[in-house]
Amino acid sequence: MERKQGEVDHLERPSPLTDKERVMIQDSWAKVYQNCEEAGVAILVRLFVNFPSSKLYFSQFKHIEDTEELEHSSQLRKHAQRVMNALNTLVENIDDSEKVASVLKLVGKAHALKHKVDPVYFKILSGVILEVLGEEYPEVVTPEVGAAWTKLLATVCSGIKAVYEEVGWTQQSTSSG
Template identity: 30%
Template sequence: MGCALSGLGVEPAKEVPDGLGSAAKNRSSWKAEEEGSKATKPRTLSEAQKLLIQDSWRSLHQDITRVGIIMFIRLFETHPECKDAFFLFREIEDLQDLKMSKQLQAHGLRVMSFIEKSVARLTQEDKLEQLATDLGRSHYKYSAPPKYYQYVGVQFIGAVKPFLKDRWTLEVEEAWEGLFAYITTLMKKGYQEAERGCGMNKSTDPEKTETSSIGSIQNSV
């Protein structure tokens, strides 16, 4: 089977360790979050990092459709188990066919739109926090667990490097790693809040509790 990325002029994705890219400090902190039980207040970005992200995003904006496709193809190449969270194209085995999937293109654009909104809110921390937390809550509804979130940041960075070429520097990479670490922590927080809220609703709903009890009794008869 031919590589799905060859027609896009980008090298196939390589397996990446847990964490984001080459910045050791961010990678270590991300791994600690992955192994921890609860998300904490994320570390904010410096003003210089925000400017680097905004500037690089302006350079990427015209290519966001291609970046979205490449990002997800890379994601499914390196972590095929992630396809389980996408019922629309989980059955598509051939990555070349997946690259042509309208559903994949649409989802890639939705992710790019979220990143664009995040970049626009870099100077409005309360709004960015709300945006990312709400996204985590919605992912609970879609049964997309937090263990997958960090991989998207890894593959986004891998996808955009060829587009920025010599404009991609270690400082730019660390800035984007910091943003994805920030977003991922808040998404995990939102997911956990939704999970706890769902658990509380189930335990406090008398009708559901009674129905569950009746079902247990019937099954035991």
């Protein structure tokens, strides 16, 4: 069992970011973060439109079907700001693994214990973030920069998944995901 667990960890744990990748992420993020609110809202609206089940975790706006109404929801805007601030903290501290781990622990514990969000949504959200950044900032998020972001977000998902396991998260559905 132990060896199998190690093999799974090895497959799911992304390789560390190179210095070049860290610089590319920080440079591209600086441009994205200038439009922090718009980018955050675009990411969450895309998430909720493409993955409606993700809205069920938000009592304040889970009933809103209209995309424009979602975009103007003050609760959605507040959550978008929190998501962007968390990403900003990760990017700003990309060289400080302890700070990154503490942010992931905070986010992971809150989403596992308080909000009971299935961890699969972090993978889904990562894909949406990559999609929106690539579309909204094509001159900044080139394929090479996108690859660095993919690696960073895989690291985030891996870290959050570890926090979920640490707090004893049990799958709420019957899927074996």
